[in-house]
Amino acid sequence: MNSQPLVLASTSIYRSQLLATLQIPFQTTAPNVDETPLPGESAEQTSWRLSRAKAEVAAKRFPDALIIGSDQVALLEGQQIGKPLNHVNAVSQLSAMRGKTVTFYTALTLLNAVSGEMQTDVAITEVSFRDMSDDAIERYLRKEQPYHCAGSAKSEGLGIALISRIKGDDPNALIGLPLILLVGMLEKQGVRVI
Template identity: 60%
Template sequence: MKLILASTSPYRRELLTRLKIPFEVCSPEVDETPLTGETPEQTAYRLAIAKAKAPAKSFPDSLIIGSDQVATLDGLQLGKPHTHENAVKQLTMMRGRSVVFHTALCLYNSRTGNSQAREIPFTVHFRKLTDAQIEHYLFKEQPYNCAGSAKSEGLGIALIEKMSGDDPNSLIGLPLIALIEMLENEGMPVI
């Protein structure tokens, strides 16, 4: 049985390589627009399932991994900034505050139709950053394709006061602890 990562994220791909099991990558081609009235947790959960199921016809005998992440500050969804100006706005709002990253994971068995899905929250407490620190960080790392405008696996760690959650990998976008359990449930043990 093949293992497929339905994601174009280089961060998720790098995380999955840590498990030392062969996998292929495909683009899930899913509209990531939140639905009206949907909470950030619901958005991440729905999209993870949609991403795992989207390529099922192309991979009929596979375990397909879908994942999605939504960052929230006081219930307000923080998307990918895409521009320097938006990243400055996000980091300015986040300084001295806590942001919850809702990362959802789905493992879909395209042979049996069985799916396992879970949302794993991770909280990041940001330091009280100055405007100069924010600009300096953005100039050096340019995290414009990351929810919340920061990469904890890079220089973004300097923005963080503390972190709390069950799996630090969920912050980067792929909760490996939950994924290992899901793979074992499908008869694909990692070790």
């Protein structure tokens, strides 16, 4: 059994809550990575690159640990959608998504800071949104204020009312941490979850 400490390179309370369900002790650290997409980079490439970058930054602070990095990028009609960060941007995002399907790319990296071994994969989730009214969008945003969620809707909260369909292999990926992928990666590093 691997006894390396486990570190989540994220300050997201949602990722921490998801990781806590595995009942493995871990700590968190802020990765402080610029999340701006590079010119010509696809949404999947952006999520992949950022999940690795977050793990690499954290590994410098925790050179004896297993580091988890994760990043999520949403794609609507060829345009990357990030975190809205404010009400005006969230209204714009949700208005653009009504009646459409958005693809969420949630990349996951597990980096063994001791050996340098890095595993990275991406979970893809397609989310179809209802054709919601302007009033419904406003009511939702006032109640939940999901300004730090890519795509402006929290499926694990009231945002589920905006969604008509979710298609993907891991229900946790949409929240921000693909646990099915993570369990497999941890097992390859000698960490037994159960």
